Amino acid sequence: MYLFLTFSSFLYLIVGQIIIFKFFKLKKKWFLITFFLHLFISIYFLPENFNSYNILEYSFFNLLILTCYLFFLTGVFNGSPSIILLNNPSKKKFIKVGFMKHRLKLMKKYKFLTNSNKITPRGKLVLYATNLLSNIIFKEND
Amino acid sequence: MINFFIINIIIMVLINQININSQRKVKFFLIVNLLVLFFVSNSAVQFLELLIVLFCGLYLFVNCYTVRYSSLRIKILNDIKKKKKITSETQLYNDRMKRFKKNNKSLMNKDVFTFFNAINNVFKKFFI
Numbered sequence: 183m184y185l186f187l188t189f190s191s192f193l194y195l196i197v198g199q200i201i202i203f204k205f206f207k208l209k210k211k212w213f214l215i216t217f218f219l220h221l222f223i224s225i226y227f228l229p230e231n232f233n234s235y236n237i238l239e240y241s242f243f244n245l246l247i248l249t250c251y252l253f254f255l256t257g258v259f260n261g262s263p264s265i266i267l268l269n270n271p272s273k274k275k276f277i278k279v280g281f282m283k284h285r286l287k288l289m290k291k292y293k294f295l296t297n298s299n300k301i302t303p304r305g306k307l308v309l310y311a312t313n314l315l316s317n318i319i320f321k322e323n324d
Numbered sequence: 325m326i327n328f329f330i331i332n333i334i335i336m337v338l339i340n341q342i343n344i345n346s347q348r349k350v351k352f353f354l355i356v357n358l359l360v361l362f363f364v365s366n367s368a369v370q371f372l373e374l375l376i377v378l379f380c381g382l383y384l385f386v387n388c389y390t391v392r393y394s395s396l397r398i399k400i401l402n403d404i405k406k407k408k409k410i411t412s413e414t415q416l417y418n419d420r421m422k423r424f425k426k427n428n429k430s431l432m433n434k435d436v437f438t439f440f441n442a443i444n445n446v447f448k449k450f451f452i
Binding site for chain 1: 372373385387393396402417430432434440447450
């Protein structure tokens with residue numbers, strides 16, 4: 183029931199993203215652009231005959247796929263050390279990218295760390311939540 | 325659909341308590357949920373919808389795992405918490421190289437990254 187509708191809304195989203203990112207070069211706010219563009223598309227193409235239950239299921243289905251898609255896009259836009267290494271195993275080039283340096287800078291910018299590299303309450307909360315979620319949902323037993 | 329997702333979460337939480345490695349957990353999760361899927365779906369379209377829900381759910385659960393064991397931000401926070409020196413670029417390089425060794429039986433192995441790299445490259449071509 184929702185399959186075709188969701189498939190077409192994601193197709194519109196990808197076409198919209200190509201226009202916005204590739205031609206208008208608006209890549210900095212990719213997360214917000216993707217989220218709001220999808221929100222607009224899914225509301226605009228919402229069939230009039232949908233009752234409240236249909237709307238709830240349709241929103242859930244779209245939100246679930248959108249969340250996964252946004253997680254995936256993080257790797258596309260921010261880059262991943264493993265993927266960089268897979269494409270180019272040169273140690274010199276890998277070190278030159280400076281992943282740790284870049285993340286450390288971002289963590290200070292978003293107040294996970296203080297300037298003297300101490301963990302802020304926000305950083306503690308993130309670390310606690312990550313471990314808790316992994317312990318409940320998916321952890322390594324080795 | 326929402327009920328099926330809740331079933332997925334419950335099954336994943338239960339499988340997570342079993343003392344097996346991450347790859348086996350994923351296989352178990354897929355086998356059990358595909359069986360549930362065959363029983364609950366009434367049509368081919370519903371089957372496909374629920375299959376998407378199943379794989380999206382799995383992707384989110386795997387993300388809980390990868391954030392804990394692979395995220396650089398979490399690595400930095402753990403280093404500081406344990407009062408260790410923050411991982412250097414060279415240590416990170418060596419750590420990531422270890423993943424690509426053939427004897428790596430964790431979820432984050434070379435095959436998984438090769439698969440994601442292929443899709444990643446397609447999106448990079450279109451967006452960047």
